[in-house]
Amino acid sequence: MSDYPDLQLYIGGAWRKTAQDMPVINPATEAEIGRLPVAGQGDLEDALSAAQEGFRIWRATPPRARADVMLRAAALLRERQEEIALSITAEHGKPLPQARLEVIRGCEFFEWDAGEAVRTYGRVIPSARGVSYVVHHEPVGVVLGLSPWNFPMSQPCRKIAGALASGCSIILKAAEETPAGAMHIVRAFHYAGLPAGVLNLVFGVPAQISDFLIRQEPVRLVAFTGSTAVGRHLTTLASEHMTPVLMELGGHAPVIVCEDTEVEKAAVSCAIRKYRNAGQVCTSPTRFFVHESIFEPFAQAFVKRAKATIVGDGMDAGVEMGPLANERRVPALTALVEDAVAKGADLLAGGARLGSSGYFFEPTVLANVPADARVMQEEPFGPLAVINPVADLDAAIAQANGVPYGLAAYGFTNRADYIERMTHEVEAGNISFNTLEASLPETPFGGVKSSGYGREGGTEGLENYMNVKNISHSIEIV
Incomplete structure (x- = not known):
């Protein structure tokens, strides 16, 4: 250049x-x-x-x-x-x-x-x-x-x-x-x-x-x-x-998607933000806990948008996601995917390196990932999303708080009581509702726990x- x-x-x-x-x-x-x-x-x-x-x-x-x-x-x-x-x-x-x-x-x-x-x-x-x-x-x-x-x-x-x-x-x-x-x-x-x-x-x-x-x-x-x-x-x-x-x-941001959410709109918004910067963002939405009543349509819409993501050289017009920034992230992501699948997770999209030149990795979606999979505790720092069903808000909050990290968290709901509960019970320095913008220059940014x-x-x-x-x-x- x-x-x-x-x-x-x-x-x-x-x-x-x-x-x-x-x-x-x-x-x-x-x-x-x-x-x-x-x-x-x-x-x-x-x-x-x-x-x-x-x-x-x-x-x-x-x-x-x-x-x-x-x-x-x-x-x-x-x-x-x-x-x-x-x-x-x-x-x-x-x-x-x-x-x-x-x-x-x-x-x-x-x-x-x-x-x-x-x-x-x-x-x-x-x-x-x-x-x-x-x-x-x-x-x-x-x-x-x-x-x-x-x-x-x-x-x-x-x-x-x-x-x-x-x-x-x-x-x-x-x-x-x-x-x-x-x-x-x-x-x-x-x-x-x-x-x-x-x-x-x-x-x-x-x-x-x-x-x-x-x-x-x-x-x-x-x-x-x-x-x-x-x-x-x-x-x-x-x-x-x-x-x-x-x-x-580091972070490992949870996203709680409640049953009253506008499913298609929320899923597409989440998928677009997940693959921004190839997921190499400390506040990237990664662990999606979706109410079981809307789990299937949410996952389908998310996967559809993930597969439609245009991956390529960032200099090319129309590209939505570039490569990983360094070569070491490719085997790291591959290992997380393989571990999750070996423990029973469903691979709904991606999961592998793209091409033979450049550090490209497919937009990846895992579902029904067991709690003992490494990706449930380790921040992937890449284009990898986990979507799991939950029975209610209690279960979603418990799983959201079930990691040592607390940088960013997100919630999708129109219920004031749900927002109130997540505001007080989710352990994170930054919580956003119905948006995936975690910080601005005029807002304080930082985390809790690890x-x-x-x-x-x-x-x-x-x-x-x-x-x-x-x-x-x-x-x-x-």
Whole structure:
């Protein structure tokens, strides 16, 4: 791809190459499209020093000025939407229309948090005996942001937006499989006038980067989006240094479909959203618990739409689902399907790799899956849906809560009492009814249980990036 960006690290306001690099692969063609620089310890030490100096400057920058830089960067990204989207599709595989929307979503994170930057208020606490108490909110310091490969643009935006709006500096370690989105973001902030050192970008061996930087005293927050297994490891490492963490981890989203639902409409909507981004979404609807009275028509409509999904190279017009983003997901999904079928599940659609070139996998539907199948406990992170019948809402809620995860959940019903029960009884950080939109920039996003803790977005989104300081002041010496 001739217009794929020249990948470089960005440290202290300057771009740099490294002696070691690795290939970036187009998952639709398996062709090499770029070379990714691999940061060494010297690069990481430079990034840490730059971030410390950047924090000194940025924390003293007025919130209105911070917001202005963020808005300028967002405007530059909007202007370059098509160029960025082409890069994302080339490295990730998602259809170009979805990549275009991701660019806009990333800009919306910056625009929302720019508004929040000027509202990081403290408060005065009334008191007696001549003592006043004032609460200050201060930026926590240097942030280490670790973003995943499934959303090359919007996931780095979330980390950067929260840090910069709060007055922090950040070292971003973006995903090695999908680095171009982060490159475009950094380039926009470079031209928007962000002071050197406030935003630094590194790539390399993930374990080496996180192990080195988390141990460094200037790093005051680790903000991570990724798997629960990796999140637990990073949390343990951070705890050894009393470093706080913001963790947005895996999910295994349940969908409860009640008997009063408009079956055809709900099934088609669910199928379309299931195969968005090839199911590589932490909030992807996966475990469908459908009332037994409507189970057959729901499953039939879902399967019909799954089989109609147009799979192909994301650059091609009309494609609805691209390849998996990396080769290792193909055998992982195959193993989940084979395990479920061996234990008695019905394979209603898909279940296998597509073609001999590219990491394509069929839109897959399993039904009547037993509780001991691996897919009932393990997040597939791919185009695989499980549809099981349930006798009533009690059974649906029990099964929805029957996994260690609690990121997103969905319900389809028109009954207020059902909505009330699911609202209070389903264990998830985000619950949506009659829609499959789990989060927006203006809403807080995060999970419970093994899906992590802390929130990004909404008015709560900057809380993790700030320290709370209480100031007591007496009008006389006591």
